[in-house]
Amino acid sequence: MIVGYARVSSTGQDHATQIDRLTAAGAEKLFSEKQSGLDKDRPALEECLRFVREGDVLLVTKLDRLARSASHLHQIVEGLNQKGVGFRVLDDATLDTTTRTGKLVFGILASIAEFETALRKERQLEGIAKAKAEGRTGGRPAQITPGIKAEIIQLSAEGVSVRKIAAEVGFSKSAVQKVLDEAKATKTP
Structure with a gap:
């Protein structure tokens, strides 16, 4: 048929x-x-x-x-x-x-x-390796700079609440909490 x-x-x-x-x-x-x-x-x-x-x-x-x-x-x-x-x-x-x-x-x-698929994959892997060699890991660039991280940590040390820190630096409460958690993790052996 x-x-x-x-x-x-x-x-x-x-x-x-x-x-x-x-x-x-x-x-x-x-x-x-x-x-x-x-x-x-x-x-x-x-x-x-x-x-x-x-x-x-x-x-x-x-x-x-x-x-x-x-x-x-x-x-x-x-x-x-x-x-x-x-x-x-x-x-x-x-x-x-x-x-x-x-x-x-x-x-x-x-x-x-x-063959085209293999070439495309090879070029992709070469691009990833080049980016890693140049220190680029992919993804969006970090929005919270080291200066902002230091400000968040300083405000927290002064006893300011996470909500107020978030309002002060212009980031979400979860972003501020993440910075604080990372700071605690690096201090704890």
């Missing part, structure tokens, strides 16, 4: 053209939705992927109608392969996993996607 999947990104768009093309290409069962491709929760796609059975072919008009990224595409097609389901794209005849050439092309695309 050929199973078609159609998607448009917004409610103002119409997927009638996709449905017509899928039907003309032999789709016997159709799933369609108006949902952004970036959304992880796409109920019609999930239902479609549950519906297809061994020997079926999932058909889409364009590759971007199905997947958010190359890795997402690979994940979907790998799941289809495990179920014995083929995959075809109308606008790109080379992407047809029911043929030897289509499987080869898809394998190459999947390898490229995997």
